[in-house]
Amino acid sequence: MLLWISFAVLTALVLLALLSPLRPRAKQADVERASFDLAVYRDQLSELERDQKAGLIPDTEADAARNEVSRRILAAQAELASEEKAARPVPAWLSIATVVAVPLIALGGYLQIGRPDLPAQPLQARIDGAVGNQDMAAMVRQVEAHLEQQPNDARGWAVLAPVYKRVGRYQDAANAYRKALALSGPDADLMTDMGESLVLANNGLVSNEAQEVFEAAQKAAPKHMKARFYVALAQRQEGKTAEAIAGWTAMLAESAPDAPWRTAVEQQISSAGGDVPKAPAVAGGQMPKGPALTEEQIQQGQQMNASDRTAMIRSMVEGLDERLTEDGADIDAWLRLIRARMVLGEKDKAADALNRAAEALKDNQQAVARLEETRKALGL
């Protein structure tokens, strides 16, 4: 709304500036043009005088030049006498056309190329409002900034890594997993995800490094399905097809009939030339319709999306909470924390934060008033 009001004000100002000289009583420049020439010629005469004194022009030439200028002065004066003064009324159609055309062209043009629906998105505001707006990209930035300050936050890296993976920054994802692993110690899930990121960064090829990571993961958790899947894939890419097929077949035997990875594994087996074992019937007589690997990944991604997002929000909210416990002077930060708690559905913690904020800011009248407003608005 404010945008349209600004447009209207701008347009009104433009019309005012363009039309005001057309008012019937507006001052108009009606000095005869010959008098402008006269002003210059008189000045030229005095300049000639100066030049002559400075010896820039010989006396005889100066006289000739003076005659030249004087002749021009006479001509200008004659012209001045003959100039006619004509004050004509401004044609009415001009004002009307202006009033109609200016807003029409401006608005029409704007609607063609403008984006009135799109607010400005300054970076700092985006990062500050990341949690409230569920702005993934901005959240990533915020976590990155946090990790630049505190690179030893294992949970931060673990939260960031899957997000990188989903937006296609596979190498960054692998690096983030690596850091999380270094800080939190071996963990089969993290290791497998790191390996998977490396594979994706490498266009589907299992590098030596990735293979080592998968094997370590399998050693740590022998039943880890994803790790086993990739170990077999690595074997197949090495040319050990039989071992790969054996690995996958064993995987299928241990999987539930409706396991989401079943189709992917079956495809791998058949493309490697192995026999796909019959899946046991699912209770209810329905055949499992597992998606292909890529689709499965997408689906997984979407599932992760929600959970990652919550994880990320939570990690950031906790960080904010800690910061405010140490230094609670920033009212805006408190309000952000309170709103974020509400977004996460943690009403108790929001109320708690509100009380702590009121305690920390009790000397600041304005802040207390704003906190009260928030308390009312959120019904705490």
Added chain:
Amino acid sequence: MIPEIGQFALILAFVTAIYQFSVPMYGAWRGDGRLMAVAPPAAMLQFGLIALSFACLTMSYIVSDFSVENVFQNSHSDKPLIYKISGVWGNHEGSLLLWVMVLALFGSAVAMFGSNLPPSLKARVIAVQGSISVAFLSFILLTSNPFNRLDPAPIEGQGLNPILQDPALAIHPPLLYCGYVGLSIAFSFAVAALIEGKVDAAWARWVRPWTLAAWMFLTAGIMLGSWWAYYELGWGGWWFWDPVENASFMPWLIATALLHSAIVVEKRNALKVWTILLAILAFSLSLVGTFLVRSGVLTSVHAFAVDPARGVYVLGILCVFIGGALALYAWRAPTIKTGGLFAPISREGALVVNNLLLTAACAAVFIGTLYPLVLESITGDKISVGPPYFNLTFGPLILPLLLLVPLGPMMSWKRADMWAAAQRLWAAAVVALVVGVAAMAWQWRGPWLAPFGVALGGWLIAAAIQEMLARTKFLSVPLNVAWARLKGLPGAAWGMMIAHAGVGVMVIGVVGITAWKQEIVTVMKPGEVMQVGSRNVTFLGESPITGPNYTADRGRFSISSGGVEISEIWSEKRVFKPSNQPTTEVGIEPFIDGDLYVVLGDRAPDNARTVRFYFHPLVWMIWLGTALMFLGGCCSLFDRRYRVGAPKKATTPVVQPAE
């Protein structure tokens, strides 16, 4: 909201420009004072709107609003604030916005200070300015909109080309544009005069200061660009006859000619038709320069817009304005009355020679710049026209001009005695001879032509000083009288002397760097010493550096002379985020006899580095010379005779011919 306001203001500016063009033009044709009075407020309003739009774009850059495509493509949140701001015009769309903003600024300056212009001339000048605005604003809105939005917005920008992240280049484009676009005033005056069919006395009074201002900006802009190329690109040169450089040099040459011919129109009411042609040509070459750089027909550092659709549009604008103006000239110029008479040997005659040589020199540059492009577009052959061509064509044209520069001011108006003028310069000739001999003694091994060049520079400087002494009648009158005369000299006289001396200083600098440059390329390990000129340079070693948006290896060097350490300099190889583009920072230590210039090269085995050393004798004189030319322009601009008042209304003129 801010980007959208900028967008809307830009569209309103376009609508205003249409109004600014059509209504005053119609009013001047009808002789209607009220319609003509529309011009000044429209011009000022247009500037206000474009400035608002520009401010909105700048704001989006400062706050890193990556929902604006232009910001996303050319900025990065890690950039220092000054380069966030300079990033606004470090790209195609933003620089065009700056271009039209400067155009509107000049238009509103005519509106504000033009009270001493006849109303119909003023209305037409502003209308012609408006028509240029219409063309370029429509170009921006249709093909190069800086306010295109992205949804969803990326979280980080792609960054500005690192070699453009430099203080000199932050102000180089605005200055250059003030120069280019300032010439539009001379153009608008010329076209308005052609439409009127008469050149008013006030016409020349106006054209000259505006051309002078544009010329000064152009001088400063070209110098900064050249200085930037000198210290940033690390090629160890200052002028490369690169098409982009030529694009700004051609309007400069014509503006210089125009500057001088406008003196004749102003003082003597002669050469009017020729001056109008020069005014048209000067701005036409600015447009050609804009076309060359903006259309991407050249592929060089500056050509960041490689888009044929845009090129065709600019070419269209070019044809309409240049073709239209020249057609109008062909049609109307014969009706313009010619003015004062003069003998061939006179100050006027000397200025005509100046004009002819400058125009011919410009033609040589024009052919050298455009011929390869035309040839390539017709036959597909790629040829490159380099310094040898320009030395052979531009050189022989500019040398006689430089030789003749001191003669002009010694001649009187209307009719002069060449021999007497030459005789008055004997002292300067002696100085030139002495300087030449001294140069030969200093660099006796050097090319034999170089001392002549230095002598030429000395001739120009000495003659300028001598002219000043002659004007104050120094030594022939008591000192205090001479001092009083010196103080009483008009600003234009000071301007001419300083600018002409500046040309001399620059000539010496150019000769120095061209004839006596030293270049050494070597591989050095830390601790090794290399002799460069008369000094020894020690490679101290290298260390890694982290800047705000780059990482670098910094090589440090210490300079010593006669066993005494003088100073320490460094040169860096930088790698910029996020593009990983490498750049080189040159190390320069200025001495009175020239610059010691060090470029850190690639790594070599055994911890060694390739290092390039240059010694650039007297290069500072190039910058000093151009700065003097600029200063001369300032002096001349503040001359009192440009303060002719506006005529009072309803004064009965008294017939008062010659006193």
